[in-house]
Amino acid sequence: MNKRILSIANFIDINDKLIDVGCDHGYLGIYLIQNNLVSDILLTDISQSALNVAINNINKSHLNIKTLVTDGLNNIDLNKYNTISISGMGTTSIIKILNKLKNNNTINKLVIQSNNDLKLLREEIIKLGYYLDDEITLKENDIFYVICKFIKGNKKLSNDEIKFGLLKKDKIPYYNYLISQNNKILSLLPKDNIKDKQKLESEIIILNKLLEESR
Ligand SMILES: C[S@@+](CC[C@H](N)C(=O)[O-])C[C@H]1O[C@@H](n2cnc3c(N)ncnc32)[C@H](O)[C@@H]1O
Incomplete structure (x- = not known):
């Protein structure tokens, strides 16, 4: 199974x-x-x-x-x-x-x-x-x-929980994966796309905070 x-x-x-x-x-x-x-x-x-x-x-x-x-x-x-x-x-x-x-x-x-x-x-x-x-x-x-x-x-639920779910230790690899995905998209974004850049960067800040808290 x-x-x-x-x-x-x-x-x-x-x-x-x-x-x-x-x-x-x-x-x-x-x-x-x-x-x-x-x-x-x-x-x-x-x-x-x-x-x-x-x-x-x-x-x-x-x-x-x-x-x-x-x-x-x-x-x-x-x-x-x-x-x-x-x-x-x-x-x-x-x-x-x-x-x-x-x-x-x-x-x-x-x-x-x-x-x-x-x-x-x-x-x-x-x-x-x-x-x-x-x-x-x-x-x-x-x-x-x-x-x-x-x-x-x-x-x-808090806004962070709505977005990324409950804070749990088994999510550590998942948070790391989401950060790497956001970084990948950031590297491909056109320079003048400020709005998406800010959104992805603020998500990375939240995900790093969740990583800290879940350890
Ligand atoms: C990808 S399979 C997932 C099978 C299984 N639940 C799993 O997680 O491995 C999705 C199944 O949902 C069925 N399905 C899609 N829409 C549905 C609906 N409205 N009602 C009932 N079954 C549906 C499809 O026919 C298909 O067999």
Whole structure:
């Protein structure tokens, strides 16, 4: 099992009744059921062919796991579940799916790994009435992943936390990576692009501060 899926599984508890939206291969669900780590689970995907791969993997593992072809949270009785995981999609798709949670009272945990724009992800999920409880940051195949756990409720984040997430020791390589990315872009910016230059430089100052504080 890859590190990214294991880290997502790390945020799932035995009492969770989980919907894994966009399960594709189904590895997360298979791992959770094989190891008795979840109370109930539904694996969904918008694509029948993706779900067929999951069904094939479930059968090969001699397991019994519910699956459903559907777009996001459509056609699912949310009252039967308390947790949602979405991983490997972009923030816009994730938010579009989660917007269905407006007026929902049963889903109290979201485990999300977005492929892009984590600032927007945090902002939008907070607007839906969840707070950022924890994050795991990892590097796999030269790509950094941040797995976010949101819990129903209110807790304010600082501007730095909205932008770069919770201050954690496992983020040190990630902060260093972001600094090097900003430096790379800075070196390619035209001299007269003062606005972007200032933005990138002020981000580097914040990231260096976070590095200091996380050590
Ligand atoms: C890159 S895969 C990620 C698979 C797995 N969650 C992971 O993290 O390895 C994204 C999956 O999301 C599915 N997907 C995309 N949009 C979706 C939607 N609106 N509802 C359900 N599934 C969706 C795709 O068909 C695809 O199988």
